[in-house]
Amino acid sequence: MTALEAHAYPGAAQDLQAVLCDMDGTLVDTERSWFATEVSVMADLGFHLGPEHAERLLGSPMDPAVAYLIGVSGVDIAPAELERRINARMVETLSSGVDLRPGAKRLLAELDAAGVPLALVTASYRAIVDAVLPSLGAHHFSVTVAGDEVTLPKPHPEPYLTAAEALGAAPDRCVVLEDSRTGVASGEAAGCVVVAVPSMTEIPAGPRRTVVPSLESVDLPFLNHAVRRRLAGH
Known part of the structure; x- marks a missing residue:
């Protein structure tokens, strides 16, 4: 029996099969904490990281974020050490x-009560995920995929394909909840x-996405409708 079959609910075969949730900035208010941490760590290294860099770093996996920070600042530090400092400070935060x-x-409570399989899919590393899960409620998620557990992080499709496969769900019947362009x-x-x-940044409307002001606009009927429209080719 797949995870999907174990958590089946009425209408699953026709419509929504799983919800795959980003973490930082989508479910938890940590995007500002990430940027503040990066600002703090870079200040320790003698570089002022201004707000003009926020959009470039928002939602970025750790490796490209660290490469960007070193490139824009010119600081003399090994990527692995900068990564370690940022993650350690975030865990403290x-x-x-x-x-x-x-x-x-x-929304998490509603989907949980309806038996909709949920996955947490994030660019953050496992240490960060484990620090956040107590606030989110680890029991909501059948699967968690951290950024250091995939070969190719976001914007590559691997993280979301990994989560869908683990839940036994078809990708075109999964809804992804995201806050960043990445x-x-x-x-x-x-x-x-x-x-x-x-x-923290705008996301333009597009033919393959729905943009909403907050998760307060999202519920189970909304998600089922979004999948039906996709399957109908709208």
Whole structure:
């Protein structure tokens, strides 16, 4: 029996089969914490990281983010050491808890009660995921995919394809919830239905995505409708 069959609910065969959730900026209010941490770590190294760099770093996996920070600053530090400092400081920041984005708690509870399989799919490393899960509620997620557990991170489709396969769900019947252009690109490349909930930067509307102001606009009927429209070719 697949994870999908184990969590089946009425209408699953026709419509929504799973929801694949980004973490930072989508379910939890950590995007500003990430950027503040990067600003702090770079300041320790003598470089002022201004707000003009935020969009480039938002939703970025760790390796390209570190490469960007070293490239733009010219600081003399090994990528592995900069990565270690950023992750360690974020774990410290998150250890006291993290706020959920508006509508996230209600939506997770609704999907859980309906038996909809859920996966957490993030560019953050496992240490960060484990620090955030107590605030999110680890019991909501049948599968979690961290950025250091895939070969090709977002915007490559591998993270979302990995989650869909683990849940036994067809990608075109999965809804991806994302807040960044990098994550949206990953979900779309995986062939999923994408609902974008912008946090720090704008996400333009597109033929393969729905853009909403917050998760307060999203519920189970909304997600089922989004999948039906996709399957109908709209």
